Every structure is written in C-alpha cells, then in structure tokens.
Amino acid sequence: MFPPEPEKPWWYHLIWALPCMTATGMLGYWLKSPATLEIEKVVKVPQIVYRTNTVNVPTTTTPPVKAGSQISGLQSTNNFTATRGVPVRTNRTAAAAIGLTELDGAHRDAPGFNIASGDFTPRPPQTDFEIQVALDRAGYSPGSIDGFTGPQTQAALIAFQHNNGLKVTGIADMPTKQKLRLQQAALVTRTITESELAQVKPLGNSWTEKSQQESMAFESVLEMLAEQHHCSPRYLMRINPTIVWSSVRANTPVKVPNTAMPGPAIRAALIHIQLAQRLLDVYDADNKLVARFPCSIATKVDKRPVGDLTITAIAEQANYTFNPANFPTSPEARAASGKLTIPPGPNNPVGTTWLSLSKDSYGIHGTPDPEKVGRTTSLGCFRLANWNAQKLAGMVEVGTPVRVDP
Known part of the structure; x- marks a missing residue:
C-alpha cells in the first residue's frame, strides 16, 4: 500500500x-x-x-x-x-580656572533657554545627560558623564531619592526630575586657554622616566577637558565631532558638561x-x-x-x-x-x-x-x-x- x-x-x-x-x-x-x-x-x-x-x-x-x-x-x-x-x-596646577561662555547654537532650542537673552530658565532635566549633570552637581556622582544611564547613574539616583524622601527606584521619574531641577544649562561652550595647553605634557614610558619628570601632567587636551568637566573622553568627542583633538589651539570653542556648580558646604x-x-x-x-x-x-x-x-x-x-x-x-x-x-x-x-x-x-x-x-x-x-x-x-x-x- x-x-x-x-x-x-x-x-x-x-x-x-x-x-x-x-x-x-x-x-x-x-x-x-x-x-x-x-x-x-x-x-x-x-x-x-x-x-x-x-x-x-x-x-x-x-x-x-x-x-x-x-x-x-x-x-x-x-x-x-x-x-x-x-x-x-x-x-x-592642572585645574586651571575656566570661563564658561555662551551656549552652543545646536542646544539653544532646549526648553527653558531664551535665544534672545541667552538666559536659562530653571527646569527639570529631560535627558540622560542632563540627569547625570544634575546628579553630579548635587554630589551624587554618576561616574564619568557619558549621556547614558548605567549602574553608576542608577546608584546615584537611589542615593538622591533616599536623601530627598522620594520613592527609591533608581529611575528618574518625574518627582525625581523635579527635585533635580537644573538651575543652569547642562551643556555650555567654553574656550581653551594658552595656560591649559602649556599643562599638557607627555609621560615617560618607564617608572624611572616618570620619576625624573616635574609632574604627572595630562597627556592630551582631550584628557584634560574630560577630567575638568567630569565626563568621558569619548563623550567629548561625540559632542564635538569637528574638533581635531591632536592639534587643538588656544581659543578653540568646545562644548562641555557644565559641572562647575558650587554646592552647599558639606x-x-x-x-x-x-x-x-x-x-x-x-x-x-x-x-x-x-x-x-x-x-x-x-x-x-x-x-x-x-x-x-x-x-x-x-x-x-x-x-x-x-x-x-x-x-x-x-x-x-x-x-x-x-x-x-x-x-x-x-x-x-x-x-x-x-x-x-x-x-x-x-x-x-x-x-x-x-x-x-x-x-x-x-x-x-x-x-x-x-x-x-x-x-x-x-x-x-x-x-x-x-x-x-x-
């Protein structure tokens, strides 16, 4: 069959x-x-x-x-x-005073920013980057600011929420954002000074060579600015795509996180x-x-x-x-x-x-x-x-x- x-x-x-x-x-x-x-x-x-x-x-x-x-x-x-x-x-010596200048045009349309006057109207943070900046200013470090919410940013949010009587979730909900209110713009444009460029020096390859140097200075302008503004070098490169970091000159405008906000004495x-x-x-x-x-x-x-x-x-x-x-x-x-x-x-x-x-x-x-x-x-x-x-x-x-x- x-x-x-x-x-x-x-x-x-x-x-x-x-x-x-x-x-x-x-x-x-x-x-x-x-x-x-x-x-x-x-x-x-x-x-x-x-x-x-x-x-x-x-x-x-x-x-x-x-x-x-x-x-x-x-x-x-x-x-x-x-x-x-x-x-x-x-x-x-490596932490030279910097002058924060006008916001970059690409970020002038952010809510709360007055294009005509250049003033910033306080408002809650709206992006992961702004949340990281607000946490850093408040004393709850998200680590190196990179524009992404990871474990260190979550840990910072938990501590902030706990201290402010908020629901502890590690998530930037609206009540948390209201408490993290930005008093100044999170991103600003500044210029690089001659004195800062003079601080950049190569490091010796061996411990013996390093011991013979005057200081363990920054090796690059990118490293220096990233540390001054509490962010990762990759993030600086991402928000400044036209800068050739190996040949930066004085007075070059650079977009940076605005972390220079003195808080209350603790x-x-x-x-x-x-x-x-x-x-x-x-x-x-x-x-x-x-x-x-x-x-x-x-x-x-x-x-x-x-x-x-x-x-x-x-x-x-x-x-x-x-x-x-x-x-x-x-x-x-x-x-x-x-x-x-x-x-x-x-x-x-x-x-x-x-x-x-x-x-x-x-x-x-x-x-x-x-x-x-x-x-x-x-x-x-x-x-x-x-x-x-x-x-x-x-x-x-x-x-x-x-x-x-x-």
Missing part, C-alpha cells in the same frame, strides 16, 4: 506535543509579565543601607598619633612631605564604603546621605580592609612611592633598582588626592583612569575619580570615621 500507513495514529503525538506547547506558552507569558520585569529592575539596582538612628560609629581604639610625627611605612602608596594629623592643602560625619556595591557614601551629622561616589576596591579579597577606620591625614598633590617589589615584571624590578618617587599630578598612580586611613598603607585616593572606577583593580586602597576624591577631601577632616562593609 502506498503511502504506507503510519505505525501510530496522529493523535498519539499529542501526548508529548501538548505539554511542550503549554510549557512554552507559560514561559513566554512569565517573561513578559510586568511583575517579572519589575523584579529584574530591582535586582539590578544597587541598594543602600537605610539608617534611622544618629551616626554612632565605633572607631579604632589605637591612640592618635601626635602631630609632627612623619608619615612612613606606606608600601607603594604615598610618601608624604606632610605630617600625620595635619591636613595638607596644595594647589592643583561636613562628613561618616564615610561608609560598601565593597559589594563598590560605592562610597557620605553621611552628615543628621545622618543624611549627602554624597555618593563610585569607587574601586582591591582585586584580592584578603586585601580589602573591613571594619572601622578613621581618616588620619589629608594630602593633595601627594607624591607616589614606587616600590619595584610590588611590580615584579617591571624593568626596575629586574634591574634590582631602589624605590622611586613619582611626582604629583592628575596622572600620578594615586591621582591628585590622598586620604590616609588608620590601617597602615591604606587610603582613599584618586586615579589616572577615571573610566575604570568601580572595578576591582586596586592593590588594596579605594580609588575615586580625581574630581570626586577632591570633593571628598573638602568634606572630611582628620578623625572622620570610615566604616567598610563587605
């Missing part, structure tokens, strides 16, 4: 086909359900520790070191010319570092979460200090002591050379700012690579973007407690 009769009737196959189809349909419905999507959002957003009591932090029982004793024993970190217990303030009562979230939070005397910065932590778990510490010294423009023993693959280690002193500057291994902690050889400091902040890349210290390390230095004093949680 052709065609041959099937060995089993057609309805027999429904025995296994129907359960598979049912399971597939239920899985598709579950993945698309609003409840599942909401859970996914919550899981991905870093959470903060909520506090209701006044700050009462047990600090180290080690007696304070008398002022005048020299800082020493810092293994491959900073070798200060300062004294422990005495804050050291020096000028940062005095930290507690620094709280969350290792799992890679976040550094600042609480004031009223137990308010007044600032949040992304931070990098040690690659090795056993190098991460957990517990209660204190700030023991504050130094800006500190040197870095290079120890060949900590870099066994370096030419200096192979040549059995001694320790080297790396001069200060934004490209110093510890950035522009160093805050000593009561655990020997540990500190909170800046970094020459702000785009890498938030990763587990340090030898043990806590790294912040240079601009955030400078902000933090202005909030703390010798004796400020620091709590480090897993």
Whole structure:
C-alpha cells in the first residue's frame, strides 16, 4: 500500500506535543509579565543601607598619633612631605580656572533657554545627560558623564531619592526630575586657554622616566577637558565631532558638561564604603546621605580592609612611592633598582588626592583612569575619580570615621 500507513495514529503525538506547547506558552507569558520585569529592575539596582538612628560609629581604639610625627611605612602608596594629623592643602596646577561662555547654537532650542537673552530658565532635566549633570552637581556622582544611564547613574539616583524622601527606584521619574531641577544649562561652550595647553605634557614610558619628570601632567587636551568637566573622553568627542583633538589651539570653542556648580558646604560625619556595591557614601551629622561616589576596591579579597577606620591625614598633590617589589615584571624590578618617587599630578598612580586611613598603607585616593572606577583593580586602597576624591577631601577632616562593609 502506498503511502504506507503510519505505525501510530496522529493523535498519539499529542501526548508529548501538548505539554511542550503549554510549557512554552507559560514561559513566554512569565517573561513578559510586568511583575517579572519589575523584579529584574530591582535586582539590578544597587541598594543602600537605610539608617534611622544618629551616626554612632565605633572607631579604632589605637591612640592618635601626635602631630609632627612623619608619615612612613606606606608600601607603594604615598610618601608624604606632610605630617600625620595635619591636613595638607596644595594647589592643583592642572585645574586651571575656566570661563564658561555662551551656549552652543545646536542646544539653544532646549526648553527653558531664551535665544534672545541667552538666559536659562530653571527646569527639570529631560535627558540622560542632563540627569547625570544634575546628579553630579548635587554630589551624587554618576561616574564619568557619558549621556547614558548605567549602574553608576542608577546608584546615584537611589542615593538622591533616599536623601530627598522620594520613592527609591533608581529611575528618574518625574518627582525625581523635579527635585533635580537644573538651575543652569547642562551643556555650555567654553574656550581653551594658552595656560591649559602649556599643562599638557607627555609621560615617560618607564617608572624611572616618570620619576625624573616635574609632574604627572595630562597627556592630551582631550584628557584634560574630560577630567575638568567630569565626563568621558569619548563623550567629548561625540559632542564635538569637528574638533581635531591632536592639534587643538588656544581659543578653540568646545562644548562641555557644565559641572562647575558650587554646592552647599558639606561636613562628613561618616564615610561608609560598601565593597559589594563598590560605592562610597557620605553621611552628615543628621545622618543624611549627602554624597555618593563610585569607587574601586582591591582585586584580592584578603586585601580589602573591613571594619572601622578613621581618616588620619589629608594630602593633595601627594607624591607616589614606587616600590619595584610590588611590580615584579617591571624593568626596575629586574634591574634590582631602589624605590622611586613619582611626582604629583592628575596622572600620578594615586591621582591628585590622598586620604590616609588608620590601617597602615591604606587610603582613599584618586586615579589616572577615571573610566575604570568601580572595578576591582586596586592593590588594596579605594580609588575615586580625581574630581570626586577632591570633593571628598573638602568634606572630611582628620578623625572622620570610615566604616567598610563587605
């Protein structure tokens, strides 16, 4: 007989086909359900520790070191010319004063901007970029501003919402935008000065060459402007597509994020570092979460200090002591050379700012690579973007407690 009769009737196959189809349909419905999507959002957003009591932090029982004793024993970190217990303030030559000028024409049609007068009418931020600028001004750093809402921007939103009594979601809803109200334009056009161009210098290729330089200056105008305005170099390139960055001249107009907004003075009562979230939070005397910065932590778990510490010294423009023993693959280690002193500057291994902690050889400091902040890349210290390390230095004093949680 052709065609041959099937060995089993057609309805027999429904025995296994129907359960598979049912399971597939239920899985598709579950993945698309609003409840599942909401859970996914919550899981991905870093959470903060909520506090209701006044700050009462047990600090180290080690007696304070008398002022005048020299800082020493810092293994491959900073070798200060300062004294422990005495804050050291020096000028940062790379941070030249800038003059913010008129908004670029491409952005004059933004809501709230008066084309005729050049005035900006305060309004809520409307784009991811404007939200990042508003958060940065408020002290809740989104990391390097890049125009996209990522984990660090979400973490900043959570802290801002928590401190302002808003629903904590990590999402810039309308109530959050109203609180983040822009008082000045988020994007402005400025010019590059001759003095800024003079600050750009190449870095040595080896540690020995770097130790012989006057400073660890910016290597390019692009790097300098990105750091001055708290943004990524790629973002500057994107909003300035016609600029040839390798041959920028003085008086060249450049569009930049307007982060130069002095906020109210903040005095930290507690620094709280969350290792799992890679976040550094600042609480004031009223137990308010007044600032949040992304931070990098040690690659090795056993190098991460957990517990209660204190700030023991504050130094800006500190040197870095290079120890060949900590870099066994370096030419200096192979040549059995001694320790080297790396001069200060934004490209110093510890950035522009160093805050000593009561655990020997540990500190909170800046970094020459702000785009890498938030990763587990340090030898043990806590790294912040240079601009955030400078902000933090202005909030703390010798004796400020620091709590480090897993």
